[in-house]
Amino acid sequence: MSVPVLSAQNIGKSYGSGTNRFNALKGVSLEIRAGESVAIVGKSGSGKSTLMHLLALLDDPDTGTLLVEGTDARTLKGTEVNRLRNQDFGFVFQQFFLTANATVLDNVVLPLKIAGVPPRERKARGMAALEQLELADKAKNKAITLSGGQKQRAVIARALVNNPKVIFADEPTGNLDTATGAVVEDILFALNKDKGITLIIVTHDIELAARCDRQIFIRDGREDTTESGAPRKRHAGAHAGAHA
Amino acid sequence: MKFIDIVKTAIANSFRSKLRTGLTVIAIFIGAFTLTITSGIGTGVTNYIDTQVTAIGAADVLTISKAADSTSSTTDGPAAYDPSKATTVSLGNGSRPGSTIQALTAKDITRIGKTPGILNIDPSVRVTPDYIEYDGTGKFEIIVNATATLTTADLAAGAQLDNASTTDEILLPTTYLKNLGFANAKAAIGQAVAIGITDYAGAQQEVRATVVGVQNETILGVGAGLNQTLTDTLHAIEVTGAPAGASDSYATATAHFDAESTPAEITAIKDDLATQGYASQTVADTIGSFQTVINVIIGVLNAFAVIALIAAGFGIINTLLMSVQERTREIGLMKAMGMNGGRVYTLFSTEAVFIGFLGSALGALAAVGVGSLVSNILADGVFSALPGLQVVQFAPTSIAIIIGVVMLIAFLAGTLPARAAARQNPIDALRYE
Numbered sequence: 001m002s003v004p005v006l007s008a009q010n011i012g013k014s015y016g017s018g019t020n021r022f023n024a025l026k027g028v029s030l031e032i033r034a035g036e037s038v039a040i041v042g043k044s045g046s047g048k049s050t051l052m053h054l055l056a057l058l059d060d061p062d063t064g065t066l067l068v069e070g071t072d073a074r075t076l077k078g079t080e081v082n083r084l085r086n087q088d089f090g091f092v093f094q095q096f097f098l099t100a101n102a103t104v105l106d107n108v109v110l111p112l113k114i115a116g117v118p119p120r121e122r123k124a125r126g127m128a129a130l131e132q133l134e135l136a137d138k139a140k141n142k143a144i145t146l147s148g149g150q151k152q153r154a155v156i157a158r159a160l161v162n163n164p165k166v167i168f169a170d171e172p173t174g175n176l177d178t179a180t181g182a183v184v185e186d187i188l189f190a191l192n193k194d195k196g197i198t199l200i201i202v203t204h205d206i207e208l209a210a211r212c213d214r215q216i217f218i219r220d221g222r223e224d225t226t227e228s229g230a231p232r233k234r235h236a237g238a239h240a241g242a243h244a
Numbered sequence: 245m246k247f248i249d250i251v252k253t254a255i256a257n258s259f260r261s262k263l264r265t266g267l268t269v270i271a272i273f274i275g276a277f278t279l280t281i282t283s284g285i286g287t288g289v290t291n292y293i294d295t296q297v298t299a300i301g302a303a304d305v306l307t308i309s310k311a312a313d314s315t316s317s318t319t320d321g322p323a324a325y326d327p328s329k330a331t332t333v334s335l336g337n338g339s340r341p342g343s344t345i346q347a348l349t350a351k352d353i354t355r356i357g358k359t360p361g362i363l364n365i366d367p368s369v370r371v372t373p374d375y376i377e378y379d380g381t382g383k384f385e386i387i388v389n390a391t392a393t394l395t396t397a398d399l400a401a402g403a404q405l406d407n408a409s410t411t412d413e414i415l416l417p418t419t420y421l422k423n424l425g426f427a428n429a430k431a432a433i434g435q436a437v438a439i440g441i442t443d444y445a446g447a448q449q450e451v452r453a454t455v456v457g458v459q460n461e462t463i464l465g466v467g468a469g470l471n472q473t474l475t476d477t478l479h480a481i482e483v484t485g486a487p488a489g490a491s492d493s494y495a496t497a498t499a500h501f502d503a504e505s506t507p508a509e510i511t512a513i514k515d516d517l518a519t520q521g522y523a524s525q526t527v528a529d530t531i532g533s534f535q536t537v538i539n540v541i542i543g544v545l546n547a548f549a550v551i552a553l554i555a556a557g558f559g560i561i562n563t564l565l566m567s568v569q570e571r572t573r574e575i576g577l578m579k580a581m582g583m584n585g586g587r588v589y590t591l592f593s594t595e596a597v598f599i600g601f602l603g604s605a606l607g608a609l610a611a612v613g614v615g616s617l618v619s620n621i622l623a624d625g626v627f628s629a630l631p632g633l634q635v636v637q638f639a640p641t642s643i644a645i646i647i648g649v650v651m652l653i654a655f656l657a658g659t660l661p662a663r664a665a666a667r668q669n670p671i672d673a674l675r676y677e
Contacts, residue, residue, distance in 0.1 A: 058580055059671050078584060086582025093674065097577045101260060113253075114583045116246045 003070040004031040005166060005198055006055050011064035012221075013050050024050040026221035027064060034165070037192045037199040039209035042218035049170060051218060052202045056089055056168045057081050086115050090159030090197075092188075094171035096151045098143040105130065105139040108158045115162065129157040133187065149180030156187055166198040167191065173208060185211065245587050254594035258602075261567060265599060268556070268563045272603025272650060273610070275553035279646050280611035281636065282549055286542035288619065288637035293534060295398050304503035306513070307530070308356055308365075309496045310346035311523045347493035348522075356522060361501050361513040367494035371478040374448065375440040376468070381425040386439065389417075392469025401429035402457030405471040412453040412477055414439070415469035417461050429458040441478050445485035451477055499524075553650060556603070557657035560596050564661035568592065568668075575665050576673020585666035592662035593655055600654025604647045612638050 013025040025047045032038055032055075042048035053059040054066060057073055066073040068084065076084070090111075098107045109117075109126040117125070130136045133153040138146060146154060152172065159167050169188060173181030185208060192199040201212060209215045217224040245253075258265050348356075348367065357365045370390060375383040397404060397415055405413050416424075416432060426432040432455045439451045453474050470478070501513055510526060517524045568575070575588060615636035627633045 053671050056580075058674075059669075082582040082584050084582070085580060091577075091580060095573075097573055097674070099574060102256075110578070111581045113249050114245045114578060114581050114587075116249075 002034065004067070005034050005069060006030075006032040007067040007070075008051075008055065008061075009065045009067070011051075011054055011061040011066055013047075013054060013059065013062050023221055025054070025061075028216075028218070028221075028223050029064075030216055030223070032166075032198060032200065034198055035192070035196045036214060037189065037201070037212040039212035039215045040200065040202045040218060041204065041206065041209045041215050043204055046218045047221040048202050048204075048218045050221075052168055052170060052200065055200065056091070057085060086111055087162050088165045090162065090164035090167040092152070092155050092159050092167060092169040092172045094174040096155050096175070098146075098151060098154060100144040101142055103139065104135060104141055104143055104146065104154050107143050107154060108161055110158060111162045125161055126157075129161040130154075132160065133157045147180075148176050149183060152176060152180070152184050153187065156184070156191075160191070164197065166200060168200050168202075170202045171204075172201065173203075173205065245583060245591075247590075250587065250591050251594055251598075254591055255598050257567070257571075257591075258595045258598050261563075261570075264563050264566065265602075268559045268599055269603040269606065271556035271559040272553065272600060272654070273607040275549055275556050276604035276607025276646060276650050277611045277614075278549035278552060279546060279650075280608045280638070280643060281615055282542055282545035283642045283646065284611065284615045284636040284638045285545075286538070287639050287642060288633075288635045289538050289542075290535060291637055292633045292635075293531065293538075304500050304505070306362075306499045306501060306517075306524045306526055307368075307496055308348070308499055308517060308522050308524045310348055310352070311518065311521050347495060348497055349493055352522070353494075353497055355520060356497065356499060356517065359513065359516055359520070361505070361509065361516070363500045363502065365497050365499040366472070368496045368498055369475055369479045369494070371441070371470070371475055371482055373439045373441040373478060376420070376424065377438045377440070378424040378426070378435065382423075383440065384420070384423050387467030389467040389469045397457065397459035397469060400458045400460050402433040402455070404457060405469055406456070407472040409471060410473055412451060412474035413456045413471040414453040414474060415457045415459055416455055417459055417468060419461055420468065421458065432458055439474075439478070441481050443481050443484040449481050451481070553653055557653050560599055560654050560657040561660055563599070564592060564596055564658055565664065567595075568661045568665045571665075572668065572673045575668050576670040579668065579670040580674060588668075589662045589666035592665045593658045596654045596658025596662065597651050600651040600657075601647065603654075604650035607650075608643050608647055612643070 008028060008030050010027045010029050011025065012023065012027045014021055014023040016022050028047075028051055030038075040048045040051055050059070054061050057066075057068070057076075060074070068076070073081075099110075105123070105126050108129055109122045112122045112125060127136060127139060130139050133156055135150060135153050135157060138150060138154075143151065143154065152175075156167075156172075159169075167188070172188060173184055176184060188199060188201070189211060191197045199212070201208065203209055217226075353365055353367055356362060368390070371388060373386050373388065376386040377383045392405060392415060400418050402415075405415050414437060416437075418429060421429060421432060424432075424437070426435070435455050436452050437455060439453055440448055441451065442448050451474070453470070456471075459469065501510065505513075514524050578588065579585070615638065619634050619636040622635055623633060627635060
C-alpha cells in the first residue's frame, strides 16, 4: 500500500492562553491517500477549518504529528514548506481572494509568478487553465467584473495552474447560488476523477460532502465517529445529473 | 518570485491607490525639489567662484602681512610706543573701511625672504595711474586690479599676463573696450595703450603698454591687470623724486614657494612665518574662507530640505501601513501560495523605494526646469553685471545622489510596514469564520 499523501496522528491546536485558551482541535487522526476525495464536515466553530489549515501546512499543530508523504512536517524547512504549498497544493476559498483590479489572467498566474516562472510560460499555462474552465474569453477582464460563479471558476483555475497534487477547497460553494454551486462542484469532482487530483473539501453542506469518497465529521474539535467513515455514495451523481 | 516580477508588482501596487500614493509623492517632491535647488545654487555659485578666482593659477603664492598686534586689544589699552615699528597702513580696496594693519618694512621683507621654503619675496606695490588712452581717442580713468598677478583671469580673448616677460603688459576688462574705442575683444589684442601716471614731484608721465588679453569682469577685483614689469615701471615713476625711505613700507608682500610643496610643507612654512609674527595666506586659503561661508549657507538650506524629506518619510510609513492593512488578505494569500516572508518584505520595500524614486525624480526634474529658467532670467536681469554667473547649476552626479538619498530614506521608512507585512500569518489573514 502506498504512503498516504497526508497523515495526521492525533493533531491538536489551541489559540490564546490562560483563561482565554481555546482548544480549536483536540486530537484528530486521519489519512488521506492520493486520488481520494475527502470531505471534512462540521458546523461553524467545529474546528474543521483549523484542521484544513494544519493539513495544508498553513499552521503548525501544537500536539500530534503530521506526515506529508511520510515525512514529518516539523522536519521540513521553510523553503520546502513554501515549495510544497506553491507546487503541490492548490487552494479554493469561499471568499475567492481575487485581486479586484488585476486582470483574471494576472490573478490566475499568481502562483506561477511566486514560483518564478518566466512571463511567456506563465501566460501560456494561465490561458490553458482558463480554457479548461471556459474562462479564456474573460482573461483580460478585471476580476471585479466577474460574476460569483466566474470568480470561483477563476479561483479554481488559479488552484490548477501549478498542476497540484492536492486541492484544498474551503466552502467552495458557500458564496454561490445552488445552480452555479453545482457547476463548481462538478468541475472539482471532474478534476478529481480525470486528473487524479486529491480533493479535500471543507464544508457544512451534507449533500456536497456526500459526493466525496469519504467524509470526516468534526464536532467540538474531535472527530465524530458516529457519522464519519463509511463512504456514503447515495447522492453521488445527483447534481451531475441535474446540472450537466 | 523573481526580482523583476517583484519590482513590476510593487510598481503596479503603488498605483492601485492613486490618491494616497499621489499625496505621498507630493510630500517627497517638495523635499527633493528644495534639495535639488539648493544644491544647484551651491554648484552654480561655487563654479562661478572657481572660474572667477582660481583657475588655480598661482598655487605657489603666499600673501604675507604683519600679524594683528596683540597689544592693541580692547582691554589692555594702548601699547607703549616703539619707534622701530612701522606706521600702520590701510589695506584699501576690499577690506573693512578704515581698517589698518601694521606695515611691512624692508627689514621684514628680508626676514621673510630668509624663511626656509620661501623662494623669493616681492613687496606688493600698489600703483595708481591717472588715465588710460588708446590711439588718442580720449583719456579714461583706470582702476588697477591688485590681485591680477595672483590669479588666472577668465579670458574673453588673448593670453594671460606673463610676469617673467620684460615687456609692459596689460590685461583689459571687457567693460573698457567700448570707451577706449575697440570694436571687440579680439581687436584689442596686441595694441598699445598709453598709461598716464604722476610722479612724486607732481609731473605727469606716460608709459606705453601692450594689451595681451581681455578678461571678463570678475567679482574679486574690478579693473585692469598689469604684469610685474609694468607695475615696476609705474612704481619707479611714482617714487621718482621721493626722499629716501618714504616709500619703504608695504601693506602686504607676495612670496613664492615651491609649487610642488605638499599641504603639510605649506602649513610648516605658514607656521614658521606665524612664529616670526607674520600672517600668511595662500590663494586657496582666501578662496577657501570665501567658500566656507557659501557652504554654510547651502548647508543650512539643505538641512531644511532634509527636514522636509524626513516628514515625507513618515508619509511613506503611513501610506504603506494603510496599504498593508488593506491588503492583509492578499498578503495572506501570497504567503499561503508559498511566497516567503523575505519576498513579501522586498515587495513592500520596493514599493516604498519606488514611491521615493517617483517623488525625487519628479522633484529633481521640476527643480532643474524651474532653476534653469529662473537662473536665465536672473542672469539677464539682476546678475547681468556679473557675466558668466549662472546662479543655479545642476551637476548630474549631485542630482543622482539626491535621488539616491531620497530612495534610501524611502527604503528606511518602508522597513516598518514591510516588516509588518512579512510577519503576517496566512491563517490570520485568511480566517473568516
